[in-house]
Amino acid sequence: MKSYVVITGASTGLGKEFAFQLAKEKMNLLLVARNKKLLLEVKQQIEEVYGVDVIIFPTDLSVVENATNLFTQISSMGISVSTLINNAGTGLYGEFKDTDIHEELKMMQLNILSLVVLTKHFVQYFLQNGGGKIMNIASLLSFLPFPYFSVYSATKAFVLSFSETVAAELEGTNVAVLALCPGTIDTPFNTSAMWNTNAYKANKPMPVSKVAASGIRLLKKGKGKTIVGFNNWFISNLPRVTPDFIMIKIKKQLASQRK
Numbered sequence: 001m002k003s004y005v006v007i008t009g010a011s012t013g014l015g016k017e018f019a020f021q022l023a024k025e026k027m028n029l030l031l032v033a034r035n036k037k038l039l040l041e042v043k044q045q046i047e048e049v050y051g052v053d054v055i056i057f058p059t060d061l062s063v064v065e066n067a068t069n070l071f072t073q074i075s076s077m078g079i080s081v082s083t084l085i086n087n088a089g090t091g092l093y094g095e096f097k098d099t100d101i102h103e104e105l106k107m108m109q110l111n112i113l114s115l116v117v118l119t120k121h122f123v124q125y126f127l128q129n130g131g132g133k134i135m136n137i138a139s140l141l142s143f144l145p146f147p148y149f150s151v152y153s154a155t156k157a158f159v160l161s162f163s164e165t166v167a168a169e170l171e172g173t174n175v176a177v178l179a180l181c182p183g184t185i186d187t188p189f190n191t192s193a194m195w196n197t198n199a200y201k202a203n204k205p206m207p208v209s210k211v212a213a214s215g216i217r218l219l220k221k222g223k224g225k226t227i228v229g230f231n232n233w234f235i236s237n238l239p240r241v242t243p244d245f246i247m248i249k250i251k252k253q254l255a256s257q258r259k
C-alpha cells in the first residue's frame with residue numbers, strides 16, 4: 001500500500017511549500033484546502049516535476065464535521081498515511097472590540113477544533129497501524145500573545161499546549177506529536193495592515209522555504225517543538241526575564257500601526 005503525507009492548507013503559503021519540499025523527498029501527498037483550482041495547480045506542478053502521487057481533497061475545515069469526514073474518506077481510500085501536517089490556519093488583526101465575531105468563531109473552529117479532531121483520529125489510526133507523526137503549526141505568538149491578534153494568539157497558545165501534552169502522553173509509543181512555531185512568514189496570510197505594524201518592520205517575515213525546511217527537520221527529528229530562527233527563539237524567551245507591565249507595553253507598541 002502506498003504511503004502518503006496529509007497536509008492541510010496546502011493551496012498556498014507554508015502548506016504548499018511543505019508539499020513541494022516533501023515531494024522532492026519522494027513523498028506521496030494528500031493535499032487539503034478549500035480552493036480546488038489552486039490545489040489542482042499544485043498537484044499538476046508537483047506530479048510533473050517530482051513524479052510522486054498527489055491526491056487533492058477540497059474541503060472547508062472551519063466546518064468541524066468536515067474534519068471527521070476528511071478522515072473517514074481517507075480511511076476508505078485504501079492508502080496508508082505516515083504523517084499529518086495540521087497547517088491550515090487563518091489570522092485576524094484588529095481591536096477585539098471591532099473585529100467580526102463570526103470570523104473569530106470560524107478561525108477558532110479551523111485553528112483549534114478541526115486540528116483537535118484530526119489529531120484524535122490520526123493518533124488512534126497511527127497507534128493501530130505501526131506509528132506515525134503529526135506536526136501542528138503553532139506560532140511565535142503561542143509564547144507571546146500580541147494585542148490586536150487576541151483570538152489568533154489564543155488559538156496558537158492552544159495549539160502548542162495541546163501538542164505538548166498529547167506528545168507527553170504518547171511518549172514510549174511510535175506516535176509523535178510535534179509543534180512548529182514560526183515567527184512571521186512571507187505568505188498570503190499577512191494582510192497589508194499586518195505588514196504595516198512595527199513588528200513586521202523590526203522582525204522581517206522569513207522566506208517560506210526556510211520555515212518549511214525547518215518543519216521537515218523537525219519531522220525527521222521526530223520529537224519536541226521548533227521555534228524557527230534564532231531571533232524568534234530569543235523573542236520567545238523575553239517574557240521569562242521581563243516584567244509583565246513592560247512586556248505588554250513592548251508588545252502593544254510592536255503590534256501597532258507604523259506612523
Ligand SMILES: NC(=O)c1ccc[n+]([C@@H]2O[C@H](COP(=O)([O-])OP(=O)(O)OC[C@H]3O[C@@H](n4cnc5c(N)ncnc54)[C@H](OP(=O)(O)O)[C@@H]3O)[C@@H](O)[C@H]2O)c1
Nearest residue numbers: 009010011012013014033034035061062089184185187189
Ligand atoms: N504567515 C505567517 O506569518 C505565520 C506565522 C506563524 C504561523 N503561521 C501559521 O502557518 C500556517 C500556514 O499559514 P500561511 O502563512 O501559509 O497562510 P496562507 O498562505 O494564508 O495559507 C493558509 C492555508 O490554509 C487554507 N485554509 C484557510 N482556511 C481554510 C479552511 N476554512 N478550510 C481548509 N483550509 C483552509 C488556505 O487555503 P484555502 O483558502 O484554499 O482554503 C491555505 O492553503 C497557519 O496555521 C498560520 O497560522 C503563519
